[in-house]
Amino acid sequence: MGEQPGKLALRSQEWIQTALFQLMEKKEYSQISITEIVDRAGLARQTFYRNFQDKDEILLGYLDRLLQGMWQDADETPVFREELFIRLFGNWAANAPSALIYSIKTKDRKIRQLIFKSICDFFDGLFASAPQEPGGSPEETRRFYAHKSLSSIVHLMLVEWTLNDFHLTPEEIGRLVSDMTGSIRSYL
Incomplete structure (x- = not known):
């Protein structure tokens, strides 16, 4: 049985936020790209945009x-x-x-x-x-x-x-x- 879509979205959002904060520990926020965030989170770019408009x-x-x-x-x-x-x-x-x-x-x-x-x-x-x-x-x-x-x-x-x-x-x-x-x- 698969996970409910709402739980999946919340999990993706958590992973994206965690990835952003991990990247921010080593790099200035304004220099971090969406590609770096999704790569770090292990998600597809479209998953990012399904959940957020931008990193801000x-x-x-x-x-x-x-x-x-x-x-x-x-x-x-x-x-x-x-x-x-x-x-x-x-x-x-x-x-x-x-x-x-x-x-x-x-x-x-x-x-x-x-x-x-x-x-x-x-x-x-x-x-x-x-x-x-x-x-x-x-x-x-x-x-x-x-x-x-x-x-x-x-x-x-x-x-x-x-x-x-x-x-x-x-x-x-x-x-x-x-x-x-x-x-x-x-x-x-």
């Missing part, structure tokens, strides 16, 4: 799950306060794969762009009421830019903290980011 989708999916996963055990909806930042940095330090850390340390611009997009998407999901573009009232414009500024600061601090080998505890960096973004968060 693999990494964005992983980053999105990593950010969302920090709230699995929480009893309440997260809000922008110190606890959110502590959890975010703690989850990153505990769960970011070494291949991703390596890619950050090689200063691969594409990796940084994908991390920023994932953080923006995460914050957009937390506060669906945030304006999606500037315009409208002056208050909506301030909220839009405050929202994007917060994402930028969290991204910068996450990358710099990683580059500095997690020299502060998640609590210390979380508190620092919370303190630094207090005035920005007042617009949200």
Whole structure:
């Protein structure tokens, strides 16, 4: 009896993601080709495209799950306060794969762009009421830019903290980011 198509697709996705991370341990993300990924995974190229549009989708999916996963055990909806930042940095330090850390340390611009997009998407999901573009009232414009500024600061601090080998505890960096973004968060 054969495997169900859904289980087969999940297994292929896991193999593809694993292959990408294995390649990222030795090579910059932006230099990795789809051919290398499928060869490493032992799959056909069409299997890749049946599951993903491109390699960015693999990494964005992983980053999105990593950010969302920090709230699995929480009893309440997260809000922008110190606890959110502590959890975010703690989850990153505990769960970011070494291949991703390596890619950050090689200063691969594409990796940084994908991390920023994932953080923006995460914050957009937390506060669906945030304006999606500037315009409208002056208050909506301030909220839009405050929202994007917060994402930028969290991204910068996450990358710099990683580059500095997690020299502060998640609590210390979380508190620092919370303190630094207090005035920005007042617009949200």
